[in-house]
Amino acid sequence: MNGCAMTAACWFQPLLLLLLAPLIQGCARKLKACLQNRTGASVLQPYWDLLKNLRKEEVLSETASPVMRAAPYAAFSATFLACFLVPVLFTASPLGFAGDMIALVYLLALPRFFMALAGLDAGSAFGGMGSSREMMISSAAEPALVMVLFSAAVRAGSTGASETAAALAAGGPSVLGPGLALGFIALFLVALAECGRLPVDNPATHLELTMVHEAMILEHSGRSLALLELASSLKLTLFLTLLANLFIPWGMAGGTEPGAAALSAVAFLLKLGALVVTLSVVETSTAKLRLFRVPDFLGIAFVLALLGLLSEGILRLGL
Amino acid sequence: MIGVQGWLPQAVSFLTALALVSAFAALSFRTLHLVVRAYAAQSVLLGLAALAVGLHKPAWHITALALLTIGFKGFGIPWFLFKVMEDVKIRREAAPFIGYPASLLGGVGLTLVSYAAVRPVMTDSFAGRGLALGLTIMLLGLWLMVGRKKAVTQVVGLLIVDNGLFVAALSTSFSMPMIVELGLLFDLLVGVTVLGLLIFRIQSTFASIDTDRLTRLRG
Structure with missing residues (x-):
């Protein structure tokens, strides 16, 4: 394996x-549509939506300041930058040297x-409502997320x-333990909250009383x-990649040999597929949930992550 | 359990850890149905752990006991409790004595307490862990009993205490002798039936199954 191929594969x-x-x-x-006996749009529909929106004219509120204009770029680039820190197919990540999971x-x-x-x-009532809800949810979700990542890190x-990811992938079947199960459940619950999925937020609704994420981006x-x-x-x-690579760590390739890389790609897609199915069934x-129950929901995630951390790390309880 | 090798300790500790998760689930659910489901799931997981021990050893009485546990605690008792809840028409725990986030964090505290308590006698790591886990599950069951008002939840708490005993017995001494386990199962049957009848009585006398109303005098 040469360094050049590895770097190229990483950046890919x-x-x-x-x-x-x-x-x-x-x-x-x-x-989700199939599970609800609907036909549903094609799986490629989000691509068409993106292309359609990219071609459309942008309408801005009169009260909007430059923050409103800059926010989408900042949001997208920070999320995309976060992708450079996580291992996907190979255990190496392109900017892994520059930031760890705390930076993530x-x-x-x-x-x-x-x-x-x-x-x-934007000056609309919905936007402010969505923002305050999102802040409330995220202040409960973040400690749980940090705790989950630490439980894997220890x-x-x-x-x-x-x-x-490399240490876990190298561990083989011996990593299958209580810490892994607790961490998986905790990270799954956090992912539901962070990505605005049911039961925390409904990604398909624009109903004024319930929307969180959609309310924030309503004016864009x-x-x-x-x-x-x-x-x-x-x-x-x-989030699904993190779940797949930290809590179902088998099958990741350490190097860029074609065989290992192909196996890793197949494993990754299978894991992602399984997670999407789980997500749809759960949703x-x-x-x-009622909004004020959300901190309780994330409290469960926090407690599970804490137990995972205790069982794997600090006390070496090995539950 | 000295001299256990291979996949057994890993399988048992994985299943018992999931049993711990279901104890926490029972603490976190508001709907009584879900609390009973969590208990059922816990019993099935423990039955599977016992089955793993029985098949690994191999010992027929542990295997038989495991199957009995799954059938009896995993399906029989929950079915009975569902019937009781259907008849008393109570679905939710409205106002517990201890709130939900507090009871979860208290549960984590109890976990630490039981591990700290078992640590001095933890000679063999597998048995020690099992003992600590059993103690944790027992304490969580008691915690559920003191924190909630509804009689159904308190019954489930008692049943979770029994499951904790089961974990402790399974991991320290390959489960109790057959006769003791059968006696326990029978006791549980009688106990749950009596408690079920008691719930009916509380319901018919007080028009509620909140146990804190029992302090009122009623002619």
């Missing part, structure tokens, strides 16, 4: 995520900050996403809307 990973993101979203929508958490917080600002900036003895149109939509589908893909079978 975030692009793969970017290309896959609308497809993942389309698949989740289609599966904050890169995911940055888009939310800008989107909340933009929501307030096994590897490093907070780097690549090192952690044209290219801005396309970027924000892409950022949110990228975020979902990122179809649960009702949306």
Whole structure:
């Protein structure tokens, strides 16, 4: 294996995520539609929506400041940058040397900050409502997310996403333990909240009383809307990738040998597919929570992550 | 359990950890149906752990006991509790004594307490872990009993305490002797039936199954 091929393969990973993101979203929508006895749009529909929005004229509120104009770019680029920190097909990641999983958490917080600002900036009542709800949810989700990532990191003895994934992938069946199960469930619950899925937020609704994410981006149109939509589908893909690579770590390739890489790609797509199916089933079978129950929901995630951390790390309880 | 090798310790610790998760699930659910479901899931998981031990050893009485546990605690008792709830028409725990986030965090505290308590006697890591886990599940069951008002939830708490005993027995001494386990199962049957009748009585006397109303005098 030469360094050049490895580097090229690494840099290809975030692009793969970017290309896959609308497809993942389309698949989740289609599966949900099938489970609800609807026909549903094609799985490629999110791509067409993106192209349509990119070509459309952008309409801005009269009260909007430059923050509103800049927010979609900031949100998208921070989310895309976060993709450079996670291992996808190979255990190495292109910017893994520059930031660990703590940086990842904050890169995911940055888009939310800008989107909340933009929501307030447009001067519509819905935007402000969405922003305040999103902040409330994220303040409960972030500690749980940090705790989950730490529970994976203590096994590897490093907070780097690549090192952690490599250590877990090398462990084989021996990593299948209580910590893995607890962490998986916790991260899944956090992902539901962070990506605005049911039971925390309904991604398909524009009903004024219930929307959170959609309320924040309500005033955006044209290219801005396309970027924000892409950022949110990228975020979902990122979370599913984290779930797949940190908590179902088998099958990842350490190097870039064609055989291992092909196997890794197949394993990754299978894991992603399984996660999308799980997500759709969970979303179809649960009702949306009342907003003030959301901290309780994330409290469960936090407690599970804490137990995972305790069982794997600090106390070496090995539950 | 000295000298256990291969996949057994891993399988048992994985299944018992999931049993711990279901104890936490029972603490976090508001709907009584879900609390009972969490108990059922926990019983099935523990039955599977016992089945793994029975098949690995191999010992027919543990295998038989595992199957009995799955059938009886995983399906029989939950079915009975569902019937009781259907008849008393109570679905939710409205106002618990201890709120949900507090009871979850308290549960984590209890986990730490039981591990700290078992640590000095933890000679063999597998048995020690199992004992600590069993103690944790027992404490979580008690915690559920003191934190909630509805009689159904308190019954489930008692049943979770019994499951904790099962974990402790399974991991320290390859489960109790057959006669003791059968006696326990029978006791549980009688206990749950009596408690079910008691819930009916509380419901018919007080028009509610909140146990804090029992302190009122009623002629």
